[in-house]
Amino acid sequence: MLSLASPLAAVATEAIGTWSKQASEGLKRQRVQKVAVTAGTNLGGQTPAQSTPSAVFHSVAFRVSSIPVARKWKTVFPAVAAADFDHCANESGCAARGILGRAIENANGLAFRQKISGINRTVNRLVRYQPDAENYGSKDYWATPDEILARGKGDCEDYAILKMAALKAAGLPPEAMSVVVLRDVRRNLYHAVLAITTSQGHFILDNLSDEVKPDRALPNYQPLFSVSADRSWIHGVRSTGDKVASAAPLSDVMPGEGVALR
Numbered sequence: 001m002l003s004l005a006s007p008l009a010a011v012a013t014e015a016i017g018t019w020s021k022q023a024s025e026g027l028k029r030q031r032v033q034k035v036a037v038t039a040g041t042n043l044g045g046q047t048p049a050q051s052t053p054s055a056v057f058h059s060v061a062f063r064v065s066s067i068p069v070a071r072k073w074k075t076v077f078p079a080v081a082a083a084d085f086d087h088c089a090n091e092s093g094c095a096a097r098g099i100l101g102r103a104i105e106n107a108n109g110l111a112f113r114q115k116i117s118g119i120n121r122t123v124n125r126l127v128r129y130q131p132d133a134e135n136y137g138s139k140d141y142w143a144t145p146d147e148i149l150a151r152g153k154g155d156c157e158d159y160a161i162l163k164m165a166a167l168k169a170a171g172l173p174p175e176a177m178s179v180v181v182l183r184d185v186r187r188n189l190y191h192a193v194l195a196i197t198t199s200q201g202h203f204i205l206d207n208l209s210d211e212v213k214p215d216r217a218l219p220n221y222q223p224l225f226s227v228s229a230d231r232s233w234i235h236g237v238r239s240t241g242d243k244v245a246s247a248a249p250l251s252d253v254m255p256g257e258g259v260a261l262r
Contacts, residue, residue: 055223055226055233055235056180056195056197056202056204056215056235057180057182057202057218057221057222058216058237059222059223059235059236059237060235060236060237061233061234061235062233062234062235062236063232064232064233065232067225067232067234069142069181069232070232072140073142073179073227074230076143076144076161077174077227077229079144079146080145080164080165080168080174081168081174083145083146083165083166084169085100085101085104085166085169092150093149093150093152096149096152097149099122099126100122100123100126100149100162100166103118103122103166104166104169104170107119107167107170108170108171113203113212115167115170116167116172116205116212117210117211117212119163119166119205120194120205120206120210123162123163123166123207124159124207124210126152126162127148127152127153127158127159127162127207128153129153129154129155129156129207130153130154130155131155132154132155135153135154135155142157142158142161144161145161145162145165145166148162149162155192156191156192156193156207157179157181157192159194159207160179160180160192160193160194160205160207163194164177164194167194167196172196174228175228176198177195177196177197178197178226178227178228178233179192179193179194179195179226179227179228180192180193180194180223180225181223181225181226182221182223182224183222184220184221184222185220185221185222186220187220191208193205193206194206195215201214201216202214202215204217204218206218222237223235
């Protein structure tokens with residue numbers, strides 16, 4: 001059976017109600033979509049993912065459009081896709097933009113694993129962790145790459161957003177990358193990372209580590225939802241029991257908010 005991660009099942013009225021009828025018909029004709037992102041081109045020697053046994057962190061992903069994060073992502077992704085690290089329109093953030101621009105230029109000539117490791121390390125060192133409530137005066141604010149660089153600080157999804165923009169500029173297709181909001185079950189907090197999907201599996205870029213790791217090396221991470229290009233997903237896990245529900249609404253999932261992760 002499929003059991004939705006507990007903070008998510010509260011979307012039964014909003015999200016599940018939206019797609020359950022479609023799913024009941026669609027699942028009769030095809031198997032459940034199990035990949036969070038599918039690469040459209042070759043990733044520096046890595047074969048693009050066409051079909052994998054499961055979505056990131058061994059979950060099952062259901063594509064949706066009505067969750068709150070999807071609406072936030074719709075305003076942010078165009079800035080990610082159009083991010084320009086070669087020019088600086090104002091003084092704020094120009095030094096950081098120059099450092100990241102050079103890292104992107106260097107990454108263009110590197111193999112896939114070196115490319116993503118270099119960008120992960122550079123962004124981790126450029127951005128100082130600060131919760132949105134302190135940084136923007138608003139909880140769970142999803143910033144654009146320009147806003148992140150101008151302030152030089154951000155929370156966990158800001159790191160992921162900036163890494164996606166930088167890797168897109170370095171040649172990776174946006175469809176192969178997703179910002180994954182998750183629950184760290186060991187530390188009992190919400191977090192966000194950037195996931196890159198290839199035929200070799202899912203690679204995780206995390207602001208908590210300069211080392212890029214495969215998702216299987218992070219068993220404490222339980223994905224809740226993810227966004228990539230023009231798509232968004234809710235993630236569930238398979239269990240032997242019935243579907244379970246929780247009263248916790250999606251709006252309460254604020255990755256990194258109020259927790260000093262760095």
